[in-house]
Amino acid sequence: MKLEDRSAIVTGGSSGIGRGIALELARAGADVAVGDLTETPSDLGASATTTERIRDLGRDALFRETDVTEPGDVAALVEAAVDAFGGLDVLVNNAGIARGGTVEAVSEDDWSDVLDVNLSGVYRCTKTAMEHLLESDHGRVINVASQLAFVGYEESPAYCASKGGVANLTRQLAVDYSGDGVTVNAICPGPVKTSMTRSKDDDELESWDDDEERAAFYRDRVLTDFVGEPEDVGRAAVFIASDDARFMTGHNLVIDGGYLAR
Numbered sequence: 001m002k003l004e005d006r007s008a009i010v011t012g013g014s015s016g017i018g019r020g021i022a023l024e025l026a027r028a029g030a031d032v033a034v035g036d037l038t039e040t041p042s043d044l045g046a047s048a049t050t051t052e053r054i055r056d057l058g059r060d061a062l063f064r065e066t067d068v069t070e071p072g073d074v075a076a077l078v079e080a081a082v083d084a085f086g087g088l089d090v091l092v093n094n095a096g097i098a099r100g101g102t103v104e105a106v107s108e109d110d111w112s113d114v115l116d117v118n119l120s121g122v123y124r125c126t127k128t129a130m131e132h133l134l135e136s137d138h139g140r141v142i143n144v145a146s147q148l149a150f151v152g153y154e155e156s157p158a159y160c161a162s163k164g165g166v167a168n169l170t171r172q173l174a175v176d177y178s179g180d181g182v183t184v185n186a187i188c189p190g191p192v193k194t195s196m197t198r199s200k201d202d203d204e205l206e207s208w209d210d211d212e213e214r215a216a217f218y219r220d221r222v223l224t225d226f227v228g229e230p231e232d233v234g235r236a237a238v239f240i241a242s243d244d245a246r247f248m249t250g251h252n253l254v255i256d257g258g259y260l261a262r
């Protein structure tokens with residue numbers, strides 16, 4: 001397996017894309033620490049937690065309640081992973097939130113919250129984990145940005161600004177650390193079936209696709225005839241984490257069903 005004997009941290013790994021990444025890393029052989037606000041998955045139809053699923057795959061897993069805006073939480077997560085797995089090879093900065101509204105409508109609090117989680121969270125986790133990644137022979141930082149790092153989107157000024165920041169922070173970190181053996185890349189997903197992209201007000205839904213209006217909205221924006229699944233992003237993370245991607249650093253890898261190509 002490509003990631004045999006590797007260990008990873010995935011922030012925001014209880015649900016959605018982070019869960020997909022954590023499961024694919026585990027399928028490829030990695031032990032995974034999940035840091036999230038809650039362990040309960042928000043994905044429709046998901047019953048088992050991410051760590052339960054990882055243990056079913058035969059890998060080691062741990063969960064730490066973590067808010068990436070809290071330096072103490074981040075330090076405790078990194079320490080728990082290093083203690084449990086004997087080191088750290090891969091940090092996946094995935095935790096993210098979205099708050100809508102035009103620039104006139106977005107409050108100071110919402111603006112700050114989005115930047116604090118999506119952009120400063122990447123700074124905080126990377127700063128804390130770096131000393132351990134530098135000790136690994138395969139150190140990797142994998143940031144989850146967005147296709148909205150490169151284009152504007154209706155009523156999302158804080159989100160677009162935060163993701164543009166993550167894309168260029170990725171390049172900057174690569175400049176400082178690639179020579180010391182830690183590559184830094186980002187994955188920039190297009191629409192993926194998670195809680196972030198479904199209606200929040202419909203508790204009757206059993207699966208993401210049952211929200212037909214939403215599903216059609218996103219399907220119309222990609223070139224594929226389907227919207228992405230978290231595992232589509234997870235498999236890209238496996239590639240970046242593996243030795244196959246050893247010459248790749250400072251790159252923003254777009255996985256968007258062709259959203260940006262149109």
Ligand code: NAI
Pocket residue numbers: 011012013014015016017018035036037038042066067068069094095096097117144145146147188189190191192193194195196197
């Ligand atoms: P989601 O809402 O399904 O999952 C986000 C996870 O992050 C949740 O488990 C949540 O509890 C956790 N989280 C939120 N704030 C946190 C904090 N302060 N500390 C720790 N954990 C926190 O969202 P989704 O869609 O899985 O998003 C994951 C990442 O992918 C985000 O960075 C998002 O911006 C990005 N993304 C998502 C796309 C999509 O279509 N779903 C497209 C492009 C990027």
